[in-house]
Amino acid sequence: MEPTLSHYALMVGLLGRAGLVQEAYDFIEKMPIEPDVITWGSLLSSCKVYKNVELGKVAAERLLLIDPDNSGAYSALANLYSVCGKWEDAAKIRKLMKDGGVKKEQGWT
Structure with a gap:
């Protein structure tokens, strides 16, 4: 079986x-196929x-x-900065989203 x-x-x-x-990053770098947005x-x-x-950056x-309009990537990076106390960096990412017209998708419950 060939891994997909x-x-x-x-x-x-x-x-x-x-x-x-x-190790996860190293694994990605050694993958024989191009990683996607999920990876x-x-x-x-x-x-x-x-x-x-x-590594988050x-x-x-x-x-x-791969996907320049991926609002989840911007949000995840801003949240990573926030969790680490890098409030200015988080604000820059959120401003970048706003200036670029990237809309955060609303969550569903």
């Missing part, structure tokens, strides 16, 4: 949830949980290269 992009994204998610954020988003989410700003940048 979904298999690789799941592995990134597992590593990230286990707190192995650097980068999974890493970005893990970076928020484990407060890894540097990389994940957000890569995600936004």
Whole structure:
């Protein structure tokens, strides 16, 4: 069986949830196929949980290269900055969203 992009994204998610954020990034860099928004988003989410700003910035940048209007990437990066007490950086990201006309999707309950 040949692994698909979904298999690789799941592995990134597992590593990230286990707190192995650097290992998840290294795994992405060694993937034989191009990572997608799901893969980068999974890493970005893990970076928020484990407060890894540097890898979070990389994940957000890569995600936004694939999907520049992805409001979730902007929000996740701003939230990562907020969780880490980087209030000015969070405000810059939110301003960037506003200036770029990127609308945050409303949550559903």
